[in-house]
Amino acid sequence: MDRPLARPLYAQVKDALIRRLVDADWKPGQALPNEFALAAEYGVSQGTMRRALDELAQANLVVRRQGKGTFVAEHTRERAMFHFLHLETDSGQRAQPESRVFAMKAGAPTREEARRLELPALARVVRLSRVRLLDGAAAIVERIALPGARFPGLEKMDRTELPNELYALYQSRWGVSVARAVERLKAVPASAEDAGLLGVTVGTPLLEIDRLARALDGRPCELRLSRCLTARHRYVSELV
Amino acid sequence: MDRPLARPLYAQVKDALIRRLVDADWKPGQALPNEFALAAEYGVSQGTMRRALDELAQANLVVRRQGKGTFVAEHTRERAMFHFLHLETDSGQRAQPESRVFAMKAGAPTREEARRLELPALARVVRLSRVRLLDGAAAIVERIALPGARFPGLEKMDRTELPNELYALYQSRWGVSVARAVERLKAVPASAEDAGLLGVTVGTPLLEIDRLARALDGRPCELRLSRCLTARHRYVSELV
DNA sequence: TAGTGGTCTAGACCACGCT
DNA sequence: GCGTGGTCTAGACCACTAT
Numbered sequence: 001m002d003r004p005l006a007r008p009l010y011a012q013v014k015d016a017l018i019r020r021l022v023d024a025d026w027k028p029g030q031a032l033p034n035e036f037a038l039a040a041e042y043g044v045s046q047g048t049m050r051r052a053l054d055e056l057a058q059a060n061l062v063v064r065r066q067g068k069g070t071f072v073a074e075h076t077r078e079r080a081m082f083h084f085l086h087l088e089t090d091s092g093q094r095a096q097p098e099s100r101v102f103a104m105k106a107g108a109p110t111r112e113e114a115r116r117l118e119l120p121a122l123a124r125v126v127r128l129s130r131v132r133l134l135d136g137a138a139a140i141v142e143r144i145a146l147p148g149a150r151f152p153g154l155e156k157m158d159r160t161e162l163p164n165e166l167y168a169l170y171q172s173r174w175g176v177s178v179a180r181a182v183e184r185l186k187a188v189p190a191s192a193e194d195a196g197l198l199g200v201t202v203g204t205p206l207l208e209i210d211r212l213a214r215a216l217d218g219r220p221c222e223l224r225l226s227r228c229l230t231a232r233h234r235y236v237s238e239l240v
Numbered sequence: 241m242d243r244p245l246a247r248p249l250y251a252q253v254k255d256a257l258i259r260r261l262v263d264a265d266w267k268p269g270q271a272l273p274n275e276f277a278l279a280a281e282y283g284v285s286q287g288t289m290r291r292a293l294d295e296l297a298q299a300n301l302v303v304r305r306q307g308k309g310t311f312v313a314e315h316t317r318e319r320a321m322f323h324f325l326h327l328e329t330d331s332g333q334r335a336q337p338e339s340r341v342f343a344m345k346a347g348a349p350t351r352e353e354a355r356r357l358e359l360p361a362l363a364r365v366v367r368l369s370r371v372r373l374l375d376g377a378a379a380i381v382e383r384i385a386l387p388g389a390r391f392p393g394l395e396k397m398d399r400t401e402l403p404n405e406l407y408a409l410y411q412s413r414w415g416v417s418v419a420r421a422v423e424r425l426k427a428v429p430a431s432a433e434d435a436g437l438l439g440v441t442v443g444t445p446l447l448e449i450d451r452l453a454r455a456l457d458g459r460p461c462e463l464r465l466s467r468c469l470t471a472r473h474r475y476v477s478e479l480v
Numbered sequence: 481t482a483g484t485g486g487t488c489t490a491g492a493c494c495a496c497g498c499t
Numbered sequence: 500g501c502g503t504g505g506t507c508t509a510g511a512c513c514a515c516t517a518t
Contacts, residue, residue, distance in 0.1 A: 008487060008488090009487075009488070010487080010488085034502080034503060034504080035503085044488080044489090045488060045489045045490070046490085046491095047487095047488065047489065047490080048487085048488060048489080050504085050505090051487090051488095059480055064503095064504065064505090065496090065497085065503085066495065066496050066497080066503070066504045066505060067495070067497040067498075067502080067503050067504065067505095068496080068497060068498085068504080069502090069503060069504075070504080083479060083480060084479055086477065086479075179480075180478070180479060180480045181478075181479040182476065182477070182479070183477045183478075183479060184474040184475070184476055184477075185425060185447065185470075185474060185475040185476075185477065186470035186474050186475070187427035187428070187447040187468075187470050188427070188445055188470075189445050203443065204429075205427035205428055205429050205445035205446070206427050206445070207425065207426065207427040207447070210474075228427075230425075230426035230427050230428075234424040234425060234426050234450075235424070235425040235426070235477075236422065237326065237422070237423045237424075237425065237475075237477050238421075238423075239324055239420060239422070239423060239451075240323060240419075240420045248505080248506060248507090249507070250506080250507085274483075274485080275484085275485070276484095284508090285507060285508045285509070286508090286509085286510095287507065287508065287509080288506085288507060288508080290485085290486090291506090293485095304484095304486090305484085305485075305515085305516085306485045306486060306516080307483080307486095307515035307516035307517075308484065308485080308515080308517085309483090309484060309516095310484090310485080
């Protein structure tokens with residue numbers, strides 16, 4: 001267990017732990033064994049195991065709490081707000097927008113959906129449209145495409161029963177944990193449909209957020225296009 | 241040296257090192273003493289010093305290179321592109337935009353400038369306007385406000401001689417190292433002036449990036465408002 | 481060959497959360 | 500009081516860079 005391979009030990013251990021998370025060996029919210037137990041199991045020192053666990057914590061895959069233990073990360077409201085919602089009011093407050101899903105339908109992927117979700121052309125996607133409210137007013141139009149194979153039964157659910165926190169649902173219902181995402185932003189004019197849904201005139205500048213989310217296993221699991229009114233809100237990004 | 245204060249040792253050492261960077265005790269590009277020397281100097285173990293240095297590296301304040309040493313971070317073209325330029329082409333390529341400064345003038349700060357740059361109302365700011373080209377076409381209108389006290393002599397420089405990489409200039413000429421920044425994004429309609437400079441019609445949706453940059457000492461050192469055409473470009477943000 | 485940062489270990493003690 | 504993660508130490512060895 002001490003051959004100096006290309007990849008350092010702590011990284012190999014980290015990979016092994018991620019595999020166990022992917023396999024749902026430990027489930028969201030559950031505690032992992034403590035550092036000593038894990039170190040013994042993998043035949044490494046506590047320090048090496050600690051480094052692996054610290055890196056998992058940095059990637060938000062686990063949460064470590066002094067005196068309590070190390071827990072598999074859950075998609076709670078807090079995590080959604082701090083890590084996957086970069087919109088805030090002009091005064092700097094973040095609030096989870098309410099959602100109203102007005103359409104859900106399955107179909108064949110477009111060429112772009114197939115490419116970006118890494119699906120075969122014959123796969124099916126479930127498409128979901130919703131309007132989201134900020135401070136009670138319609139502010140976001142959202143169109144979501146999901147690989148049907150990963151979310152069986154979704155299209156038969158009642159769209160009005162879908163929760164606001166989709167990521168928590170993906171995780172609890174289908175074991176799909178969104179681990180990271182890339183967002184691409186543009187300023188676009190409101191289409192006729194956007195305008196109608198948001199109550200603005202056609203051509204009003206909207207902030208378009210194109211998000212591709214990836215699950216724990218690294219594969220794409222959601223494609224989401226949000227068009228946001230930024231009259232009283234803004235998107236925040238921290239640079240170092 | 242082993243009293244368990246509120247703040248852990250490695251954090252105290254890190255703060256002490258940052259103070260020395262702020263004081264320009266070590267200058268950008270220069271090597272710091274090695275881990276053992278620093279550890280001895282501060283009366284801590286090499287492991288503790290390593291942790292402090294690793295955190296500085298993570299904040300991009302120093303760069304560590306195996307076999308060579310630890311160096312004070314410089315504002316190079318690479319750093320600007322990877323850390324302070326989130327615009328890329330629709331095909332995913334990043335290119336540093338060329339710049340043409342068309343105005344530079346000093347004056348009293350507006351109320352908002354004074355508040356956000358944390359300046360007294362009687363201070364002076366230097367304002368600088370430029371158009372930036374992406375792929376040869378005007379794509380960004382940028383308005384920058386700087387605290388005059390921190391950049392003496394700037395307003396007397398020839399605006400046509402200002403380099404593309406302003407952060408490298410701030411660092412080399414005035415010892416002001418931009419350490420981090422917060423960007424706030426909105427979609428806004430092009431004003432008459434924007435439209436003229438960018439060659440688009442009034443009301444065209446533009447991506448507005450409002451950036452407040454902070455120096456090593458944590459104080460604000462630049463306020464920058466960029467309005468960007470996103471017809472063929474996009475802003476990228478990574479979420480974890 | 482010498483000097484640097486990177487990895488790994490083993491062990492002591494501290495701070496926190498519970499019961 | 501006990502179990503957890505968090506800090507700190509001391510020391511060995513590896514990998515990279517330069518001379």
